[in-house]
Amino acid sequence: MRKFKDNLLLGLLWFGAFLTVAILLIIVGYIFYKGIGLINLEFIFGDYSPVGGGGIWPMIITTIYTIVISLVIATPIGILAAVYLQEYAKQGRLVRMIRFATESLTGIPSIIYGLFGAVFFVTTLAMGMSIISASLTLTIIVLPVIIRTTEEALKTVPASYREGSLALGSTKLQTLYKVILPSAMPGILSGIILSMGRIIGESAAIFLTAGTVAAMPEGIFSSARTLTVHSYLVTQESGDIELAAAIGIVLIVMILALNFAATFISKKLNKADY
């Protein structure tokens, strides 16, 4: 009987794992099956054509713009905020309130951020429907993610490292810079990767702040269309599932490439693998 229970539990565990992988494979497989026929160099690197048959290069560029701009702003601010909260701030009511606020911010639906961005960046600050409005909105969306993950990463650095470094007569800043941040780097990086996923996957907030202009952006103040928005619009307008799936493939490959790049950079930063 005990043996049976054991096997049953093992079976359930195995089933859970299997189901997860299966769902992933089915979705990815379906998207590849539907979309792979459209993938060619012309599709990826070609300019968009309103009459059909064109490429998605402008949308890829727009997506990369939004990722780079939002992360360039959000990462340093997020890390600084987390370091302050975790290493410097006196743990009291104010810090608890800030933590509560960041946690709540991660749970707010992105369309709310989109509405805020549309009112504040687009209208009040007169940036118009543009890549910069969308990137700033995305910055606000991913900031809490980066702060939370960085805080968690800093928490996992053993107190003995801090003590060891301070006992050797180094300053708090040296300890932070030379010991604590490098040890927390893998965790911080996974927060950044998570944020990249959030940015790439975002559509509602971008729709409201960057608009839908399907052309190569002239700069960060142009209105433009990201891959996800494009995918939504082509399905909505023409019901072209193959095209949407092809865009899906490009998105999946981009996310994989960015993850690999991030892991590679973290290894480079650590120099050796400890």
Added chain:
Amino acid sequence: MNTTLERKEVKETANVENQNDQRSVKISVRDLDLFYGDNQALYQVSLDIREKEVTALIGPSGCGKSTFLRTLNRMNDLIDSVRINGDIHINGNNIYQSKDVIELRTKVGMVFQKPNLFPMSIYDNVAYGPRMQGIKNKKELNQIVEESLRGAAIWDEVKDRLKTSALGLSGGQQQRVCIARAIAMKPDVILMDEPTSALDPISTLKVEELIAHLKKDYTIVIVTHNMQQAARVSDKTAFFLNGEVIEFEQTDQIFSMPKDSRTEDYVTGRFG
């Protein structure tokens, strides 16, 4: 409470030693009280630690010996709620009046209970302290690292793998690299907080041999739970109980004919 009486006894014996002992006083502690918030952890601790001697601090868990050790390099400053009264002089300087805690910690090194090497190479660990002091010259660093590792009797074991992760070493080797890291700062005093409590008997023996060797050059204060260890490695022993120093004497005297009955009870294993 018969605290005052006990304390007088300690001070009197300290005076007697002043006449007998030629070694100069390295660390002088007077009337030290320490509070964690409202809880007092140390009561009127006074003792003189002499240069190039090993002083062992013994006592049951929670008696304040580790807390006391950490006052000597001001590691207790890291805890917000800690308050301190009294004076500690090291080399004649009042360490709690000076603002420069960095300078203090370069002179007073510390080895912790568990080896706490950083996730870096062995070389980078030992070079860490000197680098933080601004030493960049490669030759100079190489020399410091080699001297320190030799000083900690681990050079031969690690010389071929200096650039590999320090965390790949065994626990005992790691602790000796920790000692090397401390002596790389060329300190006057080395504090050791139960340095062998996480080690196997053979590694413990090696660290003890190392301590006996190191006292030629350094003043060592060691907290230990292990009475035999205190007897083996130290010249003087202080017995702490409930935040007070009950007895501070030559080690052989503490273990052979303690003056206080509580010391006797503890060293003979009746409590603790």
